Amino acid sequence: MRIALFITCVNDTLYPRTGRAVVRLLRRLGHEVVFPEAQTCCGQLHYNTGYRREAQKLAVRFVETFADADAVLAPSGSCAAMVRDNYPRLCAPGSRLDRAAAELAPRVHDLSELLVDVLGVTDVGAYFPHTVTYHPTCHGLRLLKLRDRPYRLLRNVRGIDLRELEGSAECCGFGGTFAMKNADVSAAMAADKARNVAATGAEVLCAVDNSCLMHIGGTLRRQRAGVATVHLAEILASTEQEPARL
């Protein structure tokens, strides 16, 4: 299958290794990856902060860029949710953008959805000999409703030791500009999340969203907790021949 990668602005700029892992993984599974270079950002930051017009412009760009794609992969749960859940709210009902966005939305997937639902695979042949705990992320959990998809993928990874995370459904406190505007509350939430992560004894914290990982990871690193944060794509891309670097 030919899959159009929407890398997302955060991954593009700060986490290119996640993008490279996605490309490696999908090619290993025999699929073609294209990267439409006109892409930039889904507009989530602007939308969530109350800047609707700017968000609309980015939505137009996104929809035009990916209109012809058979499947779009957004390796960030919250960006996939932005397109599917919030684009309808951004567009005037019945407008051209509204129709185009509605037409595109069902073809936009998070990584676990793409693998499990579209490509029909739960064992991707990965090898990752580490203890791992998984944070489901709010948008993955409540907007995309990923349910057990990420766990099914992780359980099939050879060598992995998966640990349950206490209070996993609770927000890490990132929330985009929330982390800055309400820094004290955000930091308190992150500290509790980091404590729960550390309590699992896992070496690695995994999620489907690097923004949340940046927040929890930033807290863990400040505490010198010795837990690495790794996107699901990197674990799934890891093999005996080409193991992921922590």
Add this chain to the structure above:
Amino acid sequence: MSPDHSSPGAGHAAQDRAAGHATFLGMLPFPEAAERAVGDSQLRHNLRMATRTIRHKREEVVGELDDWSALRAAGKAVKDRTLRHLDTYLERLEAAVTAAGGRVHWAADAAEANEIVTGLVRATGETDVVKVKSMATQEIELNEALAQAGIIAYETDLAELIVQLSDDLPSHILVPAIHRNRAEIREIFRDRMAAWGVAAPEGLGDDPRALAEAARVHLRERFLRSRVAISGANFAVADTGTMVVLESEGNGRMCLTLPQTLISVVGIEKVVPTWSDLEVFLQLLPRSSTGERMNPYTSTWTGVAPGDGPQEFHLVLLDNGRSDVLADEVGRQALRCIRCSACLNICPVYERTGGHAYGSVYPGPIGAILTPQLRGTASAQEASLPYASSLCGACYEVCPVAIDIPEVLVHLREEVAASPGHRAEKAAMGAAGWVLGGERRLGAAQRAASAARSVVPRRMPGPASAWTDTRDIPEIPEESFRAWWRREGAAEPAPGADPAEPGRSGGDEEGGRR
């Protein structure tokens, strides 16, 4: 029990207390108020214990019902339908209440409502009234208005009593004293009860049963003496003119049945068309609220019944900003709220700040969308509320009438962002929008960031310190993903597939060029 249990001059002391009652006016914006709360470890401990307990109870009893999502959809639909034809149902309610021997008064705002109630109490010649827990009367600060007219309102709900005795403010919709633990409550009872009536017994301990008994003795005397009661209502059935109050302690039942005169202050959004609509909410509310299958007391009354219960009944229908909320297509869903407080109990922000930080009788997620709509967003305090959320969506998930709180929060942020001020943020958002508006501009910004990666300090000054005070920032990579893709990513074709397309232009005039 006789009134001489009370200490001498109790009435005067109570009046002084009532007149000096704490108020939500002039509160700090949320981030500053929250900073204090987050630093209060006792408060955080109390809240954590209380919210977790009730959260789990709710989850359990909601999980018992296979048709919960259908019930939730029905609750939402009934409320939406009622709100669409609110004028019709309110007129129907007025006619039914009047036919049953009650009197209906319309109050456009808090001042009008307070004036009506004060006048009604004065007409009875009484200077003491007992109160059933009510959010609407808290909202209009009725107790303070009555105190100014020389009338003392006695709260009879246990948690409201604790708040009133300690001259405090409510911090939760259902459990206004949730921020207090047992030891604190014992202190409050011991030090303050005498000033309001029957004193706490000698040697009162902090065992919940002893505390409840002290409150019972204190209140019973009050119930027996009072001839006027003031309540709210959870629901008002338009068809029959019936008021409905759900409660756990039985104090409400006492207030609603013993006095001669009953005055109910009810928000106009509380009306439901029929008893079969009511049935839906009687299932949704207790499970969402206290985590019980059914609440211990459900009181309903229709006008007056000769020789049975209050012989005079007044219904004060309160607007106080609700019509404005109704006019807002996105925001109006907040009027579906049945004040169950499930959204507070699940909220990770509320759990860490408590209710006072929200500067309103409506705290937590529902407060963050209701207060700015009822009071407007002109002041810094109200304007800060739509941002008091990480948009995690837990509130929406538990709300029994499916209020999409994150959607309304974002909608209100738009309103705030469009107002004058916010200049620095507007500039930053505009700049970000410009960079993201073209892939070449984004690429250039990424290259600039990569070039500076070795000189980015671990702790940053100015606004960025909000992040770096407690969190490391991620390392900036040597090259962005798109730079890597151009260099080598696109070159590796999929096994057995055509070489990957070099990418298409999506409307940017600079598309595809570097």
